[in-house]
Amino acid sequence: MEAGPKELPPLPSAVDGKVVLRLAPYPSGPLHIGNARAFLLNDAYAKRYHGRLLLVFDDTIGSEEKPLLPEAFDQVREGLEWAGVEFQEVLYKSDRIPLHYEWAEKLLATGEAYVDECDAETLRKNREARKACVHRTQDVDETIAMWKAMLSGEYREGEAVVRLKTDMADPNPAFRDRVLFRIAEREHPRVGSRYRVWPMLEFSWAVDDALLGITHVLRGKDLVMEDLMETRIWDDLGIERRPAFVHFGILRFKDIELSKSTYRKMIAEGRLTGIDDPRTWSLQSLRRRGIRPAALRDFVLSFGLSLNDIEVPVETLYAENRRRIDKEANRYFFVPDPVAVEIAGLPPIERVKAPLHPEVPGRGDREIPVGPKVHVAKEDFSKFRGKEVRLKDFCNVMLDHRATFVSLENKDIPKIQWVTHGVNVHLVLPDGSESRGLGEPLVASLKVDDVVQFERIGFARIDHVSKAEVRAFFAHR
RNA sequence: GCUCCCGUAGUCUAGUCCGGUCAAGGAUCGGGGCCUUUCGAGCCUCAGACGCGGGUUCGAAUCCCGCCGGGAGCACCA
Structure with a gap:
């Protein structure tokens, strides 16, 4: 059938x-x-x-x-x-x-x-x-x-x-x-x-x-x-x-x-x-x-x-x-439980571009401000500390609180999401608990009812947007 | 206990009434691979089932009998 x-x-x-x-x-x-x-x-x-x-x-x-x-x-x-x-x-x-x-x-x-x-x-x-x-x-x-x-x-x-x-x-x-x-x-x-x-x-x-x-x-x-x-x-x-x-x-x-x-x-x-x-x-x-x-x-x-x-x-x-x-949901970075990381030796770049949707190039790119101070998820930090990871769409670093810049080119190594500065996000999970962290700046301009995918986290619906923070409800991976 | 219902892969489902085209189809899950700047998506691929035992028949997942297993109901609720 x-x-x-x-x-x-x-x-x-x-x-x-x-x-x-x-x-x-x-x-x-x-x-x-x-x-x-x-x-x-x-x-x-x-x-x-x-x-x-x-x-x-x-x-x-x-x-x-x-x-x-x-x-x-x-x-x-x-x-x-x-x-x-x-x-x-x-x-x-x-x-x-x-x-x-x-x-x-x-x-x-x-x-x-x-x-x-x-x-x-x-x-x-x-x-x-x-x-x-x-x-x-x-x-x-x-x-x-x-x-x-x-x-x-x-x-x-x-x-x-x-x-x-x-x-x-x-x-x-x-x-x-x-x-x-x-x-x-x-x-x-x-x-x-x-x-x-x-x-x-x-x-x-x-x-x-x-x-x-x-x-x-x-x-x-x-x-x-x-x-x-x-x-x-x-x-x-x-x-x-x-x-x-x-x-x-x-x-x-x-x-x-x-x-x-x-x-x-x-x-x-x-x-x-x-x-x-x-x-x-x-x-x-x-x-x-x-x-x-x-x-x-x-x-x-x-x-x-x-x-x-x-x-x-x-x-x-x-x-x-x-x-x-999946087709409608634009991709954004959300870093739960952020850990601050300072990258040494970073070339002077102010922003990078990442696609809003990898399968729908026509939808355009999003711009993410970058700098030596970034945040990564605690879970990723402990898993990859001391190893080389790629900050997705940005650069490769040796990960630690004081990280070192390695290179810019895309490498076949683990990729994690990151945020320099952005908006407070709290994600309400199906069991009622909440995951708090930082979303990339563009997340602040989302509208209620938008369904997005937080990369490597899953799909969520934007429930409330204010200057101080964005609340989203988690749908599923 | 009594009454009724149901038993196809880990899960859900098609097929069962009108037996052969079913060496059982699909989805999901799992394994492997490809692709991909996501642990998402897509593509390819592998694995996996007719609860058991008898019978009828040239032939049974499909019909008959028995057994076993699961569920629902048994309110002056809905």
Whole structure:
């Protein structure tokens, strides 16, 4: 196969122009690299079939441990926009609660569902023991009355839930009378305290996937049980038109643990600098490092629809990104941990020229002022001290604190970068640490968003430029 | 434990449905070389895989059975 984006397998019974897909982010924080598979796959298929992609915020009330975050709605959209995901409509689960109630009432009326007053602990124990509680067999009128009481606030949080009568003896414990609605007295960032009875994910999707005319649900393998639940609810309600379910395996990254709630906590505690801290692996942080959306896309889409659970090294993403930024990135010298070196016997030269990009001569040269006092990286200094090295694009010296000039001509010896005087640079690394040093003078005239390559260090995106210093974010080698 | 899913090189993936064109293709990683005033890029090259065992068949990565290994789910989260 030729290089280039791999073609995705076709979607089952997909008709060009008729496909409707949906994205279901839970707004607890910005999207991160681990969410990329879901949203990019949906976007790619929507485009391929000239269909519609709906952004449906999954903002049911969540839980104490996983609360909704008001600013997450915009953070999610910002990330999607950066990633080039095009959706045609934005919807909120929290606007659709009355529809969920309607469906619930149908199930309650037919006796397919019931209101249960058992507390969470009892419910769990009964489930384990495959034991039904008294409420399962109460009559419909009573159930309806209890439902009304839930809505009107006669029950407090935790005092009643709506459960679907699946089967208390189902071999899968998760499938034993699943909870459909619960009471939450928490404030919702969008609708405040308008509702106190909130649907669980699979019920809300059973309603919305049907009502919104979704044709294909693309979701991770971890959500297969939700298929079963949605299907069961459609069966109970006689819903004919249903989406097809398509799954993909779990995507993990080697040595990276992703968790929106953990990062949110760490940001609150000041242990991370913000939602675009590189340690969060949020889309915002990738942008900040100079990762191209197209690189992310091709990288993630290359996994296809495989049901394999995979663990991939981020280096593969870096390789994809390097291909894209290498041509554009101009080359500059950055000397981390500078060590001062004074060169004796230097001919009177004031400046040297070096190409901005070795493969694109048309881009011109950069001028670097030179003089007897230079700085080299501490690491290079200790490695080459006492040996002859070439200060790249300048001259050859015997390296020491008091170095001696050898010659000007290019020699086949180790070449290191150097700076006479320049601008303070600090480079933020992916692990959050910072590398401080000096950049050649031209670095001060770079603009925010420029992606450059610090020779022998790697690619970085310029994040902030001021008189005093330049801050850059390291992308990768 | 129960339910479901998956097993092609170090990693990811194509091929598996409809057995032969697969003495298994691509990417990445690794080795070597060329080129290059970067430890980057480019070019050439080498190495590396069908989890195991049976069966069906003229023929199996592809079909069947068993085993082994890995993963996910089992919340009044999503």
